[in-house]
Amino acid sequence: MIEVSQELSTPLGSIVVNGGYESRFERVFAHFLGNFLTRGEIGAGVAVTLEGDTVVDLYGGFADLESRSRWTEKTMPVVWSSTKGATSICLHNLAFRGILDLDASVSEYWPEYGVGDKSATTVKMFLDHTAGLPAIKEPVPQNAYYDWPVITKILEDAELWWRPGTAQGYHGLTKGFLCGEIVRRVTGLSIGEFFQKEFSVPLDLDFFIGLPDDRVSDAATMVFPEQQEPLSDFFVSVEENPEGIQSKMFNNDGGHMSEFQTTMALKSEIPAAGGLATARGLAGVYAP
Secondary structure (H helix, E strand, O other), X not given: OEEEEEEEEEXXXXXXXXXXXXXXXXXXXXXXXXXXXHOOOOEXXXXXXXXXXXXXXXXXXXXXXXXXXXXXXXXXXXXOOHHHHHHHHHHHHHHHOOOOXXXXXXXXXXXXXXXXXXXXXXXXXXXXXXXXXXXXXXXXXXXXXXXXXXXXXXXXXXXXXXXXXXXXXXXXXXXXXHHHHHHHHHHOOOHHXXXXXXHHHHHOOOEEOOOOHHHHHHEOOOXXXXXXXXXXXHHHHHHHOOOOHHHHHHXXXXXXXXXXXXXXXHHOOOOOOOOEEOHHHHHHHHOO
């Protein structure tokens, strides 16, 4: 690995890029620097794992633009839907060990959910986005996503958008709670606890579904890009159809999208879109 500790003068001020990369990934390093020099990057990390080896591990810039705190090897942004992969790995791990049957009815593990029109739901449908619950139709109470018993009861009572297994639609936030409750019912551990026990700790990875108190200060502050005009068809649908799936998914979330960087949100288990990881941690979880 070529070790790196390079200071750059960027439009946002002086930053330092640290880490390392194998020489065959020189272009990755060059593009990473280019993000800061010409593309307005504030802070970031990138890691590549190839055939079990880490071949790129770079990080730099600011973890928080306002305070100018540096992005270090411990800095973790919210990795959004990459968390879904970590959550899915937990269920597949249980299935591989013979503890969970992905083709079984959800009612076998979570009887309160698998009743009425949900009775045909299998565990696999939670994984492949065919369960019929991509969003919640009824108003979600404030901060419900941060109270596991509350959100699981809401899901038990929620009206489906389609009969399980007959259609597919992205379960942007609900997938994590649905899968996480299966893990809890089978193991007695929350999805965050199980993931730490089986993956993060043994693999020495900084990847959390629910930050512990001593790592909250390592969370990066996200800065959203300016909304581009004209709006994409997706966002037009969100605005023009407030009762539709897209709008309900993003706007009927108990305030999560406006609160996701609060300490309460960072410490809560949001298994579809609320994990935090270093670039190396994320690459390590997804490594074959």
